[in-house]
Amino acid sequence: MAKVKKQPRPKAETPKGFRDYFGAEVTERNEMLRVIAEVYHRYGFDPLETSAVETVEALGKFLPDVDRPNEGVFAWQEEEGDWLALRYDMTAPLARVAAQFRNDLPNPYRRFTMGPVWRNEKPGPGRFRQFYQCDADTVGSASMAADAEICAMLADTLEAVGIPRGDYIIRVNNRKVLNGVMEVAGLAGDDKEAERGIVLRAIDKLDRLGEKGVRALLGEGREDASGDFTKGAGLGPDRAGVIMGFMAAKRENGPATVARLTQLVEGSDVGRQGVQELETIADLLAAQGYGPDRIEIDPSVVRGLGYYTGPVYEAELTFEIKDEKGRPRQFGSVAGGGRYDDLVKRFTGQEVAATGISIGVDRLLAALRAKGRIGRTAEGPVIVTVMDRDRMGEYQAMVATLRQAGIRAEVYLGNPKNFGNQLKYADKRESPVAIIQGSDEAARGVVQIKDLILGAEIAANASLEEWKSQPAQREVPLDELVAQVRAILDRQT
Structure with a gap:
């Protein structure tokens, strides 16, 4: 009689790209989420909890890497043939909810949500396939007051969780301004979509690659230190110069920056509209007491996701921390968002104005730990x-x-x-x-x-x-x- 082969014991190890959280870490996160929820609630936003699973059709093709539509998610096919996936952000589920319950929800609809999201991407140091997001969005208002409010609320939230004024800056731009610059640079039209995608990703890498690296990506392409070559947008020096001028448009104050942007988009109606929207947001924030020490206009903010249609914003922590080799570096971005007026339209066929922000909770917690503002051992029983x-x-x-x-x-x-x-x-x-x-x-x-x-x-x-x-x-x-x-x-x- 053949000997039954003994099944090996399973390995007790966390799957690659995931991690476990214990006592103090969970307590710190829960406390942070409680504080954030208090600020959002004070601004009149209601909580919403959606399913962690959506149809792939509902999630759409708006993953961070636009070269790989419908990839980058954890997906599976049901017996009936439908494809389902774990949500990769909180915005796509909101668009589905806003369309599905549009007759029941107040208009505008203001909601916040907190929870894990999943991305089937290559993990790396500090980059996990599951992480927490904390979002707040207003659906149904085209007013720039909604965008100004989101920026003000983000500033209040950062200060409430322990980031003092002076240790952060919220930078605001407008995708319409960039679209206007693209138009001036000869990149308008459906036939230029691929080039525009390359330009957007190049601009988004300015902090990491510097001016020389971005200029190479706007041209023929760039070879990195490992020898890998990234194809560029193929722009000539003049057209690339228009894009580089846009990224360098920030001046000593908001009005001067707006004046420079007005020059860059001359001849573009969409660009002019974007500049006017930036002016409106700046005026509304100033009326509430939010000056450039907290929120400023910065043309270098692009945001990588393809669904943004107007104002975009990013919260950056400005203090220095030490990396694993003891070298000083800036912590960088912990939140981002913008206006996405076309996302709900995918479900309804009608344009629905929407704007919102997403806070990377794990990055924000890491920043507070790096500054020693949290990280005490949790008190036991x-x-x-x-x-x-x-x-x-x-x-x-x-x-x-x-x-x-x-x-x-x-x-x-x-x-x-x-x-x-x-x-x-x-x-x-x-x-x-x-x-x-x-x-x-x-x-x-x-x-x-x-x-x-x-x-x-x-x-x-x-x-x-x-x-x-x-x-x-x-x-x-x-x-x-x-x-x-x-x-x-x-x-x-």
Whole structure:
């Protein structure tokens, strides 16, 4: 009889491009999302939660890499033949909702949403296939006031989560201005779509490749350090010069930048309209007290996604951090968005104005950690140790009393035979306090309260005399348990 081949054990490893999040990281993210939601709610936006799965048809061809339509998603085919995919952003599902429930939703419809998105892209350092986004959008308003409001709300959000004024800048541009520049450069018309796509991606890489690299991509192409060649847009020096002039159009203040953009789009109606919209947004923000120290006009902002039709904005953190080799660098963008008036039209056939912003939650958390503004070890629960197995009900009663008072607490549920292991467990849990009650303490109606944080500090730094004068463990009446524990926690805080 043939021997049955034993199945190998599965590897305990996280799939490539994904990661696991533990205690403090999850707590920090949840707290950040709570703060962001408070700001969005204050601005009148309502929460919306859509399915993580959409039809590939609903997601459309607006993936970040426009060379690969309908790729870059995690998709599968149903038995009936329909293709489904995990959402790659929060905007495509919103367009579907706005079309599907257009008769039920208020107009304009203001919504915010938070959750994970998935992209089937090549992972790299700090680049994962699953990450969190936090979006806010207004659907149904063509007013530039909606765009100005999104920018103001983004500034308020960054400050609310811990990015002070001066450590960020929100940069605003308008795709109509760029379209006008394209028109002046001879890149208008359907037959120039491929060249326009190359130009857009080249402009979006200005920070990484510099002026020389972008100019090469506007021309015949560019070979990188590894020898890979990227085909360029094939523009001659004059036409490429128009595009480069657009990227260098920023001046010392908003009015001067607008004046330069007006010169660049001369002869283009769509370009002139874009410049006027930028002026309107700047005026509306100034009326609310948002000056160029927080929000500025910057023609270098393009945004890579193909569905933007008007104003585009990007939030950049301006402080320096150290990379893995200890070199100083700027943190860069943590949020972006813009106006996308054609996206809902795919479903309804009618143009529906829409504008919104998306915050990269994981990048924002990483920025705050890099600046030391978050990243403390999460405080663990108060641990009630177990001295007598047959008194588990009494220990559970202590925990219940603490929990009812709003104090995080748990009973040790491992093998209580070795008391040292219970304290090791408390240490691993980052517990601030341990509660101890043996049969003798129970008979006298008292408990021992051990301040684990103070005990660690004394053990590390104190002399013998200080050790005696600051006991980390003391006996208190059982009916004072909550008050004494709360006093210790307040001191630690």
